[in-house]
Amino acid sequence: xxxxxxxxxxxxxxxxxxxxxxxxxxxxxxxxxxxxxxxxxxxxxxxxxxxxxxxxxxxxxxxxxxxxxxxxxxxxxxxxxxxxxxxxxxxxxxxxxxxxxxxxxxxxxxxxxxxxxxxxxxxxxxxxxxxxxxxxxxxxxxxxxxxxxxxxxxxxxxxxxxxxxxxxxxxxxxxxxxxxxxxxxxxxxxxxxxxxxxxxxxxxxxxxxxxxxxxxxxxxxxxxxxxxxxxxxxxxxxxxxxxxxxxxxxxxxxxxxxxxxxxxxxxxxxxxxxxxxxxxxxxxxxxxxxxxxxxxxxxxxxxxxxxxxxxxxxxxxxx
Amino acid sequence: xxxxxxxxxxxxxxxxxxxxxxxxxxxxxxxxxxxxxxxxxxxxxxxxxxxxxxxxxxxxxxxxxxxxxxxxxxxxxxxxxxxxxxxxxxxxxxxxxxxxxxxxxxxxxxxxxxxxxxxxxxxxxxxxxxxxxxxxxxxxxxxxxxxxxxxxxxxxxxxxxxxxxxxxxxxxxxxxxxxxxxxxxxxxxxxxxxxxxxxxxxxxxxxxxxxxxxxxxxxxxxxxxxxxxxxxxxxxxxxxxxxxxxxxxxxxxxxxxxxxxxxxxxxxxxxxxxxxxxxxxxxxxxxxxxxxxxxxxxxxxxxxxxxxxxxxxxxxxxxxxxxxxxxxxxxxxxxxx
Numbered sequence: 001x002x003x004x005x006x007x008x009x010x011x012x013x014x015x016x017x018x019x020x021x022x023x024x025x026x027x028x029x030x031x032x033x034x035x036x037x038x039x040x041x042x043x044x045x046x047x048x049x050x051x052x053x054x055x056x057x058x059x060x061x062x063x064x065x066x067x068x069x070x071x072x073x074x075x076x077x078x079x080x081x082x083x084x085x086x087x088x089x090x091x092x093x094x095x096x097x098x099x100x101x102x103x104x105x106x107x108x109x110x111x112x113x114x115x116x117x118x119x120x121x122x123x124x125x126x127x128x129x130x131x132x133x134x135x136x137x138x139x140x141x142x143x144x145x146x147x148x149x150x151x152x153x154x155x156x157x158x159x160x161x162x163x164x165x166x167x168x169x170x171x172x173x174x175x176x177x178x179x180x181x182x183x184x185x186x187x188x189x190x191x192x193x194x195x196x197x198x199x200x201x202x203x204x205x206x207x208x209x210x211x212x213x214x215x216x217x218x219x220x221x222x223x224x225x226x227x228x229x230x231x232x233x234x235x236x237x238x239x240x241x242x243x244x245x246x247x248x249x250x251x252x253x254x255x256x257x258x259x260x261x262x263x264x265x266x267x268x269x270x271x272x273x274x275x276x277x278x279x280x281x282x283x284x285x286x287x288x289x290x291x292x293x294x295x296x297x298x299x300x301x302x303x304x305x306x307x308x309x310x311x312x313x314x315x316x317x318x319x
Numbered sequence: 320x321x322x323x324x325x326x327x328x329x330x331x332x333x334x335x336x337x338x339x340x341x342x343x344x345x346x347x348x349x350x351x352x353x354x355x356x357x358x359x360x361x362x363x364x365x366x367x368x369x370x371x372x373x374x375x376x377x378x379x380x381x382x383x384x385x386x387x388x389x390x391x392x393x394x395x396x397x398x399x400x401x402x403x404x405x406x407x408x409x410x411x412x413x414x415x416x417x418x419x420x421x422x423x424x425x426x427x428x429x430x431x432x433x434x435x436x437x438x439x440x441x442x443x444x445x446x447x448x449x450x451x452x453x454x455x456x457x458x459x460x461x462x463x464x465x466x467x468x469x470x471x472x473x474x475x476x477x478x479x480x481x482x483x484x485x486x487x488x489x490x491x492x493x494x495x496x497x498x499x500x501x502x503x504x505x506x507x508x509x510x511x512x513x514x515x516x517x518x519x520x521x522x523x524x525x526x527x528x529x530x531x532x533x534x535x536x537x538x539x540x541x542x543x544x545x546x547x548x549x550x551x552x553x554x555x556x557x558x559x560x561x562x563x564x565x566x567x568x569x570x571x572x573x574x575x576x577x578x579x580x581x582x583x584x585x586x587x588x589x590x591x592x593x594x595x596x597x598x599x600x601x602x603x604x605x606x607x608x609x610x611x612x613x614x615x616x617x618x619x620x621x622x623x624x625x626x627x628x629x630x631x632x633x634x635x636x637x638x639x640x641x642x643x644x645x646x647x648x649x650x651x652x653x654x655x656x
Contacts, residue, residue, distance in 0.1 A: 216423040223377055223418075224438040224489065225411035228403060234437075235426055242428075314473045315427060 004310045004317055012299055019295045020072070024065050027288040078285040082278065087289045091271065097167045098270035101186045101262065102255035108194030109201065109251075114244075116198060117205030118237070124210055132202060140199040148265040151192045162188035165267040189262045193255070200251070201244055208240035215239075238312075245312050249305030253297045327353040327376075327497055327529060332389035332399075334368075334375045336600065342386050343600040345371045346553045349389070350628075353497065353529040358520075360532045360544035360561075362576070366597050368553040369533045370419070373501045376531075377416050378406045394496065412442035415490030417500040421482035421507075425474040431458075432470035435489050442493045457488040461518050480511035484518065491522050498523070499531045504539060516543050537580055541565055546634075549573045552597055552609040555628070559635035569637040571617070571645045572610045578647070591647075608639045616648050617641055 052058060056067055071077070077087035120132035156164035168181045212218060213236060221235050260272035267273070271290060278286040310317050329351040335342035346368040353359050361369050374380055376391055378398060391398040398409065410416075418424040425434055435457060436450040445453065451470075458466035461484040474482055483503060490498055500519060504512035520543065523530050532544060540547055540561065547564040549557040549572065557570040568574045578591040595613045603609065608622040626639035 216418060216420060217426040219379060220418060220424045220486070220489070221426070221437070222379055223410055223416040225407040225409070225441050226437065227407055227441075239426065239428055313428065315475045 005307055008303055008306050012303055015299055016296060019299070020069065020292060021065065023288060023292045023295065024068055025061070026291075027284060028061060028064070030284060077289040080278075080283055080286050082281045082283040082286070087285050090286065091274070091289060091293065094269060094271045094274045097268065098256055098259055098263070098272065100182065101189060101259055101268065101270060102252060104183075104186055104190040105193040105197070105255055106248075106252050108190050109197050112194050113198040113201035114205065117202040118209060120202065121206045121209030121213070121240075122232075124213075129206075132206070136199040136202050139196045142196070144193075144196060145261045145265060147192055147196050148189070148262060151188065152265060155188055167269050185268070189266050189268065193262060200247065204243050204247065205240055208243055209236055212236045212240050242309070242313055245308045246305050248308055249301045249303070252304065253301030256294075256297055325352040325354050326394050327351075328390075328392040329372075329376070330390040330392065332372075332375060332391060333387065334371050334380065335386040337384045337386075338601060343603070344553055345600060346375070346550075349555060351548060351555070351558075353531060355496070355527050355529055356523070357545045358523065358530045358532050358543055360534060360540040360547045361550060362534060362537060362540055362547060363550035364535060364576075364597060367550045369535075369550055370501050371553075372550075373416065373499045373531065373533055376497075376499060377410060377414060407441070411438045411495075412493045413495050414497045414499065415493070415495040417483075417486055417490045417498065417503045419502040419505055421479050421486055424486055425482055427474055429473075430470070431472055431474070431477070431485055434474075435470075435485065435492055438489055438492045453492070454488075457492055458485070460491075460522070461485070461488045462514060463488075480507055480515070483507060483511075483515055487515070487518060487522070491526070491528075494526050495528060496526075497529050497531070499533070501533045502535070503532075504534070504536070512539070519543070537576065549576070552603060554609060554638065556610065556638045557636065558628070563632070563635040567635075569631060569635075569642040570610075570639070571614050571642060574645070574647075575614075608641060610639075611641070614641075614645070617645060621645075 056064060059067075075088050077091075079085065080087050080090050083090055116132050116135075120129045123129050152164050155161050163185050167185050168178060218231060218235055221231050226234070256271070259268075259270055260276060262268065263270040263272035264276055271293075274286065275290050277283075278290065329349055332346065332349045333344055334346050335344045349372060351359070361372065363369050375387060376398070378401070380387065387399055389399065393409065394413070396409075398406065401409070425431075432451070432454050435454045439445055439450050439453065443450075454470055455466040458469055463469050463481060463484055469477065469481065469485075474485075477485065483506075487503070490500075498519075503519065504515050507515060516539065519530065519532075522528065532539070534540060544561050546560050547558070548555050549564065549570065551572045557564065557568070557573045564573060565577070568577055572593075575591065575593045579593060581590060593613055594615070598604070598609070598612075606625060608626045611617065611619070611622050621644055622641045623639050626641075628636040628638050629640070630636050
């Protein structure tokens, strides 16, 4: 098991290096320089020239890349132009919000999707199956931002059950009430995300269970005289969860990247909203840092998926 | 042979599958008996209903997609009258089944030990420790060299032959009276085939079990079986002892099958080929001899209108009367004279 994980991590190292190189070169390819906007427009061009030289911006690109990487390892991603704050601190405060939102959404998604998929597959071709199928098609075909806008309108404005902006109430007392307020703020976007993000898990699970039901090893189990209930418990369910488990890693990081819609509609101060704002303000340091983080998150997602898979599936362990 | 009582009586069994809302017979009017200490081989080409018969006996068909009639009398119980829970008392305990494809018949996520002991969990009161010992004993019995190691392994770590041995171990774990082996050697190479057949024979003589051996390999039949039932298009067309079937085959289909086997003393380059195809379920004619379209040179009046089984000598039965004057077209002259 550990061998598999270790090998997987080793493979990740060159991936990260290539990713960082790409991100760095793309950032370099962007027009403009970091100083023109922040110094007096009437100042001497020679002074700007001096600043560029001082900051090593005339060095060859590999020298600059090396410096950037060294800074990266010191946790120094530069300053945001928009917020005049170190990028690390800025992203750090936003990341916590996004992670909580993604976690709750993931948990709720599986809570809705697993029973639905099992139920549909058990009653394949019958009424419950058709209802679940229609449900997944409908939720899949409605654009998610439409769902968010309608959801926020019904539950936020008309019914007034949930807050519509922010991540925490300004008047909440520190401690437990603050945590409660945080939860209260992510509840609506998470529920909406989970209700409308079930299609992958439900359809995967449904088709896996249906395949497993007809598989030879289930027939073997039947010929052993194992009751149907236990066949589902011991043979079908676990085997059908394999692709879902493999998918879990991706889906968690996918949610971290994909929260841009949710955070924009709910004005929720997470990484997605920060990303959109930074693009609007051409806040290059933040954009570069976020692109790098999103890239690494995706790599981590595949790593996580592979680790989960090697835990549940003995066939891909290296002995 | 101490007991020759027939303990499995299949009487007039039909199994029909639902295709586009209509039922079509996959096997029709099957009558068979199996005795203790005997290997009954069922032979026939692909699609003739051999495996359907096996899964019908095991009750492995989805009742919403199949219609089964007739009677399967097993040690005094009509299996077809049982509900799911009742059937589960027989499956695994009194009837064991060995499947065709050892590569897919084992659960890929469970250790061999768990897969073998599972059958004992439902049919015996053994403790975990006793089950563990029994698993090792079984693995040894089916010829696994290092039972301890194998018990701890997963199916993908074993070869095809070893997996088939594991499946046999599962089938015999509770010492069943009847073992149904559905093409147990088809997926294996010839040397392993012989070993697997040896294992089957050994188990049979130890447990006094009856074995139904389903195969399309006539070599395996000649080597292993005591009695043979030849199936064509869902019907039994000839039944008899191995000697009767191989030495004095009667039915045109049996004769065609035997003739299409490569033989050492036959210097002909061409093998005999049976004309045409097995009809699909939907196209199967309800009346007349089902094999008639494939021996078109036989005149219609030589077939029975509704072919039945005729006993021609004790234990040797053949369907239809067309066998009486049957000869192959290239041999017409020599036989008629």
